[in-house]
Amino acid sequence: SSPSHSRWQTQMAFSKTVYSFQVKEDTVVGKVEAQFDIPTPITYSVQEDDGESMFLLSPVSGEFLLSRSLDFETQRFYILTVEVQQGDSQVSSVRVYFNVLDVNDNPPVFSQNNFFASLLEDTGVRTCFLSLNVSDKDDGEVELVVVSGDELGTFFLDSTGSLYLNKELDRESQASYNLTVTANDCAWPVSSQLTSTAHVVVVVKDTNDNAPxxxxxxxxxxxxxxxxxxxxxxxxxxxxxxxxxxxxxxxxxxxxxxxxxxxxxxxxxxxxxxxxxxxxxxxxxxxxxxxxxxxxxxxxxxxxxxxxDVNDNDPVFSQSNYSLFVKEDVPRGTSLFQVKAQDQDIGSNGKVRYVLSPAGPFVVDTIRGVLSVMDQLDREKDSNYTLIITAADQGDAPRSATIAIDFTVLDVNDCTPRFSPETLIIHVKENEEDPSELTHQ
Ligand SMILES: [Ca+2]
Ligand SMILES: [Ca+2]
Ligand SMILES: [Ca+2]
Ligand SMILES: [Ca+2]
Missing domain, CATH: 2.60.40.60 (Cadherins)
Incomplete structure (x- = not known):
């Protein structure tokens, strides 16, 4: 038969040369909304079928039946060649396409549940350091969002799953991040949306950016x-x-x-x-x-x-011995002499106090070192004194030095030898017996 004859026959039997039906992938097995619109009674038969009888055709009614479950992700369309016979001779055929419609029945899937990355703290802003591989068997876009662990916006996750550094890191402020990332398939309506979650641990490695x-x-x-x-x-x-x-x-x-x-x-x-x-x-x-x-x-x-300071210096007198003379009639309370001892230490270690020995008619001023007469001297009793003055500092373990002072008491004539009157007349009785009774007048 010629091509033109064939075309004519086709036009006789079917109103269209190609029939196309949409079938959702989650359609239950059984009758589907696919039927030829040919009013006259005819007989249908499937001549070619690439789907291994996924769609069965009723020979009389022209209705299709779904024999098994569809899966858009496995096969997205089926092509059948259907032949229709009217009477004994008129045979025509038509192409039937079944387009499987995607239904959101697959969640987005991360390639891993947990991702790990380590970054030097001086890594430059805008550096991409990790790719979160996410796939979704369904059609459509997947939206990726960092839902927690990045309150300061340190990271930026783009729509392809590339994770970038968005701000400078400082290990001394925060040494690690634990991000929770969701992938949403953006299906419509919202109630049909499917979401998956993955965790990303980012460890910040130290660089030497602090001096001791x-x-x-x-x-x-x-x-x-x-x-x-x-x-x-x-x-x-x-x-x-x-x-x-x-x-x-x-x-x-x-x-x-x-x-x-x-x-x-x-x-x-x-x-x-x-x-x-x-x-x-x-x-x-x-x-x-x-x-x-x-x-x-x-x-x-x-x-x-x-x-x-430590008390490591003795007081030092400027001279170790003195020989002094004092008149026996010196008034009581007279200051005679001052001794002075120096101590190179400081504080109480250098504070000098004076003590006199032995006890006698002299005293020394403890603080100033001034030696004074306290009692009347009497040369006839004591004509010489040897005094020892000790200078001691006030340290916890006091150190000291001594000085010896020799005093010679000088005689004083209370009654200067004198003759008065210049001429002394002594009357002597001739019979006087005791010469000791002789007295001047
Ligand atoms: Ca550092
Ligand atoms: Ca350092
Ligand atoms: Ca001292
Ligand atoms: Ca000292």
């Missing part, structure tokens, strides 16, 4: 008799970074001419020269604290050492 910071007091007080190599203090600096970026080493950059040394790791600072407050009462040293990061960061700090 000293927490030690800048002033140290140590006694002047501190032992050589003793620990005078432990300097300490803290570093907010992590790992070797926070490991701190200490170096002396000024040690008062070698008076100090330092343990590089512990920060213990040692005394390397004997001290003498009476010569130097203040020393300085400078410590550099450097971390082990790359590049290294360092801080320096100046320390002042205040040398505290």
């Amino acid at each position: 910071s000293f927490v030690s007091a800048g002033h140290v007080f140590i006694p002047e008799d501190s032992a050589l190599h003793s620990v005078i203090m432990t300097v300490h600096a803290e570093d907010k970074d992590a790992g070797s970026n926070a490991e701190v080493l200490y170096f002396l950059s000024n040690s008062s001419g070698g008076a100090f040394s330092i343990d590089n790791t512990s920060g213990e600072t040692f005394l390397e020269e004997l001290l003498d407050r009476e010569k130097t009462d203040t020393l300085h040293f400078t410590v550099m604290a450097t971390d082990m990061g790359s590049p290294q960061m360092a801080t320096t700090m100046n320390f002042t050492v205040h040398v505290e």
Whole structure:
């Protein structure tokens, strides 16, 4: 038969050359809304079928029956060739398309439930660091949203699942993030939408962006008799970074001419020269604290050492012996002499008090060292005195010095030898017996 004949026959039997039916993939097995619109009684038969009898055709009514469940995700259309016979001779055929309509019956699926990424804290903004692979067997777009764990908007998730850094990180503020991401298939109506959830852990790795910071007091007080190599203090600096970026080493950059040394790791600072407050009462040293990061960061700090006094000096008199003369008629209460002892220490260690011994007619002023006569001297009784004055400081373990003072008491003539009258007439009786009764007149 010629093509034109064939076309004519087709036009005779079917009102269209191609029939196309829409069938939702979730249609229940059984009768479907697909029927030819041919009024006259004819006989239908399927000639070609690529769907292995998915759609069965009733030979008499021309109705289709669905024999099994459809799945849009497996096969999206079926093509059948249907032949219709009218009477004995007239045969025509038509193409029938069944288009399977997608129904939202699949949730979006993440390739993993849990994603992990680590980022250096100095990673540049807008860096893409992770792809969340999400798929949905259904048609249509999937909307990805970070629903929790990123309240400050540090990250940006684009529609393809690429996760970007949106703000600068600071490990010292926040070292990790735990993001919850949802994928929604945006189906309509909203009640049919399907959502999946995945978790993304982002760990922020440290970079060396903090210098060590000293927490030690800048002033140290140590006694002047501190032992050589003793620990005078432990300097300490803290570093907010992590790992070797926070490991701190200490170096002396000024040690008062070698008076100090330092343990590089512990920060213990040692005394390397004997001290003498009476010569130097203040020393300085400078410590550099450097971390082990790359590049290294360092801080320096100046320390002042205040040398505290120890009672290591005796009082010293300017002279150790004095020989003095005093007249025996010196009035009571007369100040004779002042002794003075110096003590190089300070405070009570250098405060000198005077004590006199032995007890006698003299006293010493405890504070001023002034020696005075308390009782009338009498050369005829004591013509010489040796006094000991002790000067003692007021330290906890007092130190002292003594001085010896030799006093020679000088005679005074209360009655100067005189002859009055110039001519003495002595009357002597011739019979006088006792010459001792002779008296001048
Ligand atoms: Ca550091
Ligand atoms: Ca850091
Ligand atoms: Ca002293
Ligand atoms: Ca001293």
